[in-house]
Amino acid sequence: MCKLIPMAVSKKDIKKMFPNLYRELEEGGENSVSIDGIRENATEAENEISECTETHQHEKKLPQRTPMPDKLRHFNPQAVDFLRRCDTTEQAEEIIAYLQNKGEITKEYAAELRSQLEKGGVRSFGPKKEENYYFHEGGIA
Numbered sequence: 001m002c003k004l005i006p007m008a009v010s011k012k013d014i015k016k017m018f019p020n021l022y023r024e025l026e027e028g029g030e031n032s033v034s035i036d037g038i039r040e041n042a043t044e045a046e047n048e049i050s051e052c053t054e055t056h057q058h059e060k061k062l063p064q065r066t067p068m069p070d071k072l073r074h075f076n077p078q079a080v081d082f083l084r085r086c087d088t089t090e091q092a093e094e095i096i097a098y099l100q101n102k103g104e105i106t107k108e109y110a111a112e113l114r115s116q117l118e119k120g121g122v123r124s125f126g127p128k129k130e131e132n133y134y135f136h137e138g139g140i141a
Helices: 011-017 019-027 042-055 079-083 089-101 107-120 133-137
Strands: none
Touching: 011 019, 079 089, 079 107, 089 107
16 A cells, blocks of 8 residues: 655745646636546557557647656655665654554564664665655656
């Protein structure tokens, strides 16, 4: 089961990461997009778009879409991924306790993580994952 950890995002961050969305939200008014159908199979939808683009290229030039990198598709961060974002032992301990209390990790695994943390420190889990790490890894940023 995927659990999200809420994080506060400032207006400044939203403006920086999503300038067009920010502008649209600030302008107000009602925006809508009509949906004429539903595709349950993403591959089928992508193929249909490709065929349509190839067939009608002379009618209208459509911008070429950059394919989504498969590297992070269906990626689900684990305890170590969260621990690699920590700067201090206290932060790491808080993450371990949170994951254990939520039932995301077992008591035994939490004990193993705490032992490793005590013996090797926060960086024993790997190098720090900085802000926008996954955007860079996925080739998005």
